[in-house]
Amino acid sequence: MISLGICGGHDANWCVFKDGKLLGAFEKERFSRIRHDSGNVMDYVEKTLRKLGISPNEIDVIMTTEANFKGTDPGLEYVSKKVYDEPNEWVEMKVKFYGREIPCFSVPHHLSHASYAFYTSNEEESVTLTWDGGGDFYTTNAYTSTSISYWENNKLKWFKKIGNCDIGSLWHIYSKSIFQNPFAAGKLMGLAALGENKFVETFADYCMRPVRGCLNPAKAIKNCWPDEDMPMFSTVNSWRHKDAADIAYAIQKVTNYAGINLAKKAYEVTKAKTLCLGGGVALNGYLNTELAKLKIFDRVFVPPSVHDGGLSLGAVMFILNNVLNLKTCKISDQDLVFNGTEYNDEECIGAIQKYGVKAEPLNRFSIIQRTAEEISNGKVIAWYEGKSEHGPRALGHRSLLADPRYPKIKERLNNEIKFREPFRPIAPVVLEKDVHYCTRDIEYSPFMMHIVETTDEFRDENPAAVHLDGTARIQTVAGNSGIGEIIEYMKENTGGKALLNTSFNCNEPIVETPENAIKTFLEVPIDYLCLNGKFWIKKE
Incomplete structure (x- = not known):
């Protein structure tokens, strides 16, 4: 069975599995030369399939993610189309792919993040936390920015969204304010090293709140999206501003507090030996190290494509393992990273x-x-x-x-x-x-x-x-x-x-x-x- 995973949201991406083995994974921006590019990827898909020695007519099934439903369709032609309502649901549809009708499964955003993080860990049991700036915006109840899931015997046991928790929104707002680029969280993280403990208490008072759901009463960063157009310190609109580094420092500190609080509560709830992380906030190297240093988990695993560029892999691996009962192959570190196109x-x-x-x-x-x-x-x-x-x-x-x-x-x-x-x-x-x-x-x-x-x-x-x-x-x-x-x-x-x-x-x-x-x-x-x-x- 040859499976094609495809996602058309920002950092649009696709991947190919054959009989549960990863053959290749790709991001649109590398080919279009436009950073974080989104939308239709079908022309690139065909080229990379042929590089792998696969004809489009050999694709048996397609797995995709929520981006189809918010104006960033990857280019699929739908015969039947459905929308899931909950973040732990998936739906089966049909698409026409190079003239053939084949099944297409759509997997929610955070479930795809969690699946990617868990299955690339090669573990049989884990608790997985996903955190970003939100996914599944155009669904009834599936929208969330944070989730916890528990995986056992290579399958999902349960998945729950965490309310009133949106770490990514804080980073988005201040990346946009200070660097005029909402994708500049990495720059904001680098800027934090120049700062001092001037605004940490201010930011903690502003955004640290008890979450809703099974991790309550842990405190984390609330949904900050309502303040996007007029955040605190809105006049700080350059990294050269005298307060910019101290703001970045404070954001990093409250992020560490939030992540540690959620991880401790996740362990209390599950007693899992392994913690896997997914979503864009998992690119935060300071937080990842703090979680590793807690020593409450035997292993804290953070795969390389925790951002939306890994969603297609997560969708494929979830459906193969949990719906089609085809266990995916373990993936070495080298094969997990170096799986793009090779040029002779x-x-x-x-x-x-x-x-x-x-x-x-x-x-x-x-x-x-x-x-x-x-x-x-x-x-x-x-x-x-x-x-x-x-x-x-x-x-x-x-x-x-x-x-x-x-x-x-x-x-x-x-x-x-x-x-x-x-x-x-x-x-x-x-x-x-x-x-x-x-x-x-x-x-x-x-x-x-x-x-x-x-x-x-x-x-x-x-x-x-x-x-x-x-x-x-x-x-x-x-x-x-x-x-x-x-x-x-x-x-x-x-x-x-x-x-x-x-x-x-x-x-x-x-x-x-x-x-x-x-x-x-x-x-x-x-x-x-x-x-x-x-x-x-x-x-x-």
Whole structure:
């Protein structure tokens, strides 16, 4: 059975499963080159299916999410269409797909978030919390911004929405107010490191309220949407304003309080050993680390596409496991991240010829050696290889790499290459076996989902990798991965123990194709491009 998952909301995405195994997952923005792009994805779906060697006529069933019903239809042609009423319901419809009528299941927004978080954990039992700025806006009773669900023996046991709890609304409002961009929660989180405890009590008084539902009387952040057009501190409309950083600091602190309160109550209700997290708020690395440090759960799992870009996977995995009784296969960390499109050497050579750049082919050892040595000399390398990442983080296949031992390299990356705010941190990468060289807070961070306190040794040796509050959004990698091999070479030959890793892009989505990679390389002052892990390109 071949299943197609599809979502047309912001961060529109689709995925393909065959007999319960994930074959690929994709986001529209990587192909359209429009950040957070939404709507019709059908032309891209066909292209990626053919890349996987699958004809559209081989699709047996489609799973989708609530975005169909709010003006962001992904392009499906409905034969019959239904709307669910509750956040734990699902409905079966029919669609016409390339001339054939096939079944289509629609799964609610937060149930899809929860399903993605649980099934990618490879656990058999878990409590799952989802939190964002809201989903299922155009349904009767399904709208919610926060949910709790319990999963056992690989199936959903129960799902409940949590009322009067909307952490994402607070981040949306102040991202919009301070950065004029409601999708700038990551910037607001970075700005928090510059702030002080000036407005924490003010924000706690404003937004911390007891939730409704099974997690009552835990206090969390209320629904702040009514204040979107005129929030507190509405005159603070720039990150340079003297109060902006203190506002960001306060928002981060109340978010930590809210998340900890909900997690503690979730454990009290379920006694689960594992906590899985989904929804856009689960991109908050400070909160994720605080939850891991609680030690009330044996494991806190945060997958890479917790934002809406993972909804199609959640919809597919929910229907396969709970409705069609087809158990999905366990997914390794590598396959969970690197499951986008892969471009062969012929396509890379075509892009090289199109742009007229000179490329030197090198074997694997030589490309690792040269990359490590040039990074150690203070150069910035664009590293492009294999399948593209799924999710908002570049984790080693579409990355800009640099040496964190150079104090000024962060300034160069932010100001000259990425053209972004100077306070923005750059994530460090260390080998899995060296995680304690960087931090004592966690043991493992393959998806760059934790912001941790760094050790004295790491701060002293890697000044460009440490944020202004002494933290870092760490990524851990295996020694046999591409960037793992680079670090291993540096440890043995140049003294470096870490890399800086930021996404390979400049004011647009992460590069997808070899043509995207060369075009971006030529437009900004990156020193070298390693294409497909074997073609070494330098500017003339």
